[in-house]
Amino acid sequence: AQSVTQLGSHVSVSEGALVLLRCNYSSSVPPYLFWYVQYPNQGLQLLLKYTTGATLVKGINGFEAEFKKSETSFHLTKPSAHMSDAAEYFCAVSEGQAGTALIFGKGTTLSVSS
Amino acid sequence: DVKVTQSSRYLVKRTGEKVFLECVQDMDHENMFWYRQDPGLGLRLIYFSYDVKMKEKGDIPEGYSVSREKKERFSLILESASTNQTSMYLCASSLGQGANEKLFFGSGTQLSVL
Numbered sequence: 087a088q089s090v091t092q093l094g095s096h097v098s099v100s101e102g103a104l105v106l107l108r109c110n111y112s113s114s115v116p117p118y119l120f121w122y123v124q125y126p127n128q129g130l131q132l133l134l135k136y137t138t139g140a141t142l143v144k145g146i147n148g149f150e151a152e153f154k155k156s157e158t159s160f161h162l163t164k165p166s167a168h169m170s171d172a173a174e175y176f177c178a179v180s181e182g183q184a185g186t187a188l189i190f191g192k193g194t195t196l197s198v199s200s
Numbered sequence: 201d202v203k204v205t206q207s208s209r210y211l212v213k214r215t216g217e218k219v220f221l222e223c224v225q226d227m228d229h230e231n232m233f234w235y236r237q238d239p240g241l242g243l244r245l246i247y248f249s250y251d252v253k254m255k256e257k258g259d260i261p262e263g264y265s266v267s268r269e270k271k272e273r274f275s276l277i278l279e280s281a282s283t284n285q286t287s288m289y290l291c292a293s294s295l296g297q298g299a300n301e302k303l304f305f306g307s308g309t310q311l312s313v314l
Contacts, residue, residue: 095240122303129204129290129305130243176242187233187258188303192242 088113088179090191098197105149105164107194109177112158118180119160120188121151125173133175136160147171172198203227204306206291212312219278221309223291230296232274233303234258234266237288249274281313 093108111117118137122130134145141153147170151162160177174195178188207222225232231250235243235258245258247266255266263285267275274293278285289309294301 092242127307129307130292130303131305132302135302187231187245187248187256189245189259190235190243192240 088117088181088189090177090179090189092175092177092191092194094194095192096195096197098199099167101169101198101200102166105162105167105171105196107162107175107177107196109151109160109162109191110158111160111177111179113179113181115181119151119153120178120180121145121149121160121162122176122178122190123173124176124193130176133162167196167198169198169200172196204291204293204304206289206306206309208309209307210310210312212314213278213281214314215282217278217281217313219281219311219313221276221278221289221291221311223274223276223293223306224272225274225293225304226272227293227295227304228271229293229304230271231294231301232268233292233294234264234274234276235290235292236260237290237308243290246276281311283313285311286313287311 089112091110120135121133124130134143136143136153144150149164176193177191204225233248234246249255249268265277291306292303
């Protein structure tokens, strides 16, 4: 069965600092991997996804993630944090079969201080 | 833009009541999903549907049922609400059958069971 582990339920950075949110997955087949973001009082929205091809994936708002099969990881990064990045971030995995659903991690809350 | 509409933002119900949570999407999406979101637990899949009148159990279906009579509407039913079902409920939809499809989320229904 597939699963997702997000290391660190809460990450705090200063404005302008590097953002690194960690995600490790478990899957018996090549996975599809996603990062979603939830701003306060809003639904989730897709930041980026990896399906096949290039392992470095760029998303919205300057975020990117790299699929590393050997490490079973899909960490999310942004070179310079902005106050508006404060939100909850969820990593998710799918086994890539039609008729299946995404499995989400427990989430990481990102705080950005000035 | 795709719109996923959940009928209520906040709902307060009594223990033992039958509760209906409604979700409607306006873009002819094939797949629809119900998740519940709890602090520290992330999103957990309750049920999903990949076609009208079809349903699949997710990770935590106990105490819930669903109905999908029309393509655009997916209802979550709590047959006899209990206090441990107090949670944020999120509905989502995706266009096709592929597991790499982007999910579109509603804003959520915060259900309190007293």
